[in-house]
Amino acid sequence: MLDYKLLEALDMVARAGSFDGAARRLHLTQSAVSQRIRQLEEKHGCVLLSRDPVAPTAEGERLLAHVRRVQQLEAELVHDADAANAWRSVAIGVNADSLAVGLIGAIAPALARQHILLDCVIDDEAYTLESLRRGAVVGCIASEAAAVPGCAVRPLGGLDYLPVATKGFAERYFAAGLTAATLAAAPAAVFAHRDSLHRRWLREAHGLIEGSYPAHVIPESNALYAAALAGIAYAVVPRAQAAGEIAAGRLVGLGATMLTVPLYWHHWTKQSPVAEQIAAALVEFAAGHFNPLPGEPS
Template sequence: MQDYKLLAALDAILKTQSFDKAAKQLHISQSAISQRIKLLESHHGQALLIRSHPIKATTLGQKLLGHYQRVLQLESELEVQLKNTKQRQSLPLAVNADSLATWFVSALAPLLQAQQVALNLFVEDESRTWERLSNGEVLACVTSKQKPMSGGESHFLGFMEYVCVATPKFIDRYFSQGFNQVSFQQAPAIIFDQHDDIHLKFLADNFSLQAGQYPCHTVRSSQAFVDLTLADGAYSLNAKLQIEEHLKSGQLVNIMPDQIFYVPLYWQCWQLSGRLISELTDNIIAYCQQVLAQTTNIN
């Protein structure tokens, strides 16, 4: 049996990244919260926190946090049922920026309209949202990882399609001599962050260029990606869903029309996370079957 006061202490420390802040959040002393962690680690016979910067959970600590999140969700649902109230339920989720900017909110809409929900969204690259789930910080995530974690389940959503675009003015300035290694060495690109490898792969596969061999903006916003491209500041790989109107109007031009870059997306969640996550899972799968490519044109 777990002592959930002790797990609450573990959860608070990781969320606040401070023993002192966690103690204040739980309205106890710093010595008391330290004692709770010692008791929890003594009960399990091993360390549950890596006291580093940032503070991290050990593998067992992550499993306990995942369990704690599910228990909180189930208790919240039970309280609503027993009291027959419309208490707002917390829903921590992790999603990649491009999904958030395109289809994710629409997929959530039926649940938001029918339920009292307080979203807590963690926005990461699609290769890293999974870490939020494995760390026990969220109940579900959109990720590019297919394999479910122990105690979790994975559902294929579809492929996010990316196309390489620029404005006509940018093309005249940087690609007047064609789309080749020399022109791509001069033309500014955009990446989301250091974990964004789709652009690296595009230039390496097509023009034998490596990171550092071309100018590049780092912009941690999907909308800013589009805005900077529209401002003639760069060419970029953008989610096709997000720029379809700009392509139709001619504001943006697909400069590599023979290439579409496909990123598979999966919905991963903990098993036995409660009715709310089950309903959300059904909504997201159904919506993505309508808006995301379910197969690729790659032979």
């Protein structure tokens, strides 16, 4: 049997990032927290937390994923037993571009109806699954089609992207078109230092690796888009986000390049009713904003 008092200590140390921080949150001494972690590690026969820096090991992550699912289900039961107006927090992993094209507004009715406080863990769609694997979220939007253990997947659709810039920027840097040479000279606005969609496109379509082109790193979707509007960079953005500015002449699409990223909703196999309502709202949102994926009904 799992000892949830010990698991609570593991969860709190992982969240706080230190034994001292966990002790303050649990109103225990640091020694007591350390003892609980040792007992848990002895019971499972392996190290669950690396100490410097403090972080869960792979087996620790597996246990944390379980305990956080249990916590979410318990929160649902407590909420159902409490007053109808009680609020509850639900964490989901989401790519920033889905927020930029209207996700919050689309699921707002479900949030208000169920008194849900949304906790968005924002990352590139290639990395959101990490939060689900850790048990930090009840579900996530990701570009990976394969389900992780203990989880299920629903296809959402494809989100179209295109590279855009102001007319002046395009005339200055891309008069000769989109080529490896022109892209290597033009300042880009990218979402993150790690392997984002923009970086993958430059590498796979044009052979440009990170460091071979100038780039502003702007880890916020609307601010990244603003950099393109300000004329300091070109950016790869959702087509729906740029459509109005292109129609008004404030931005231009760069060539005929169109990138489509398939997106999926990953969630725990045992979903709570609240998580199921969020999932249903996301599927409805995707039907109006994403393209059908190959093999999926349109």
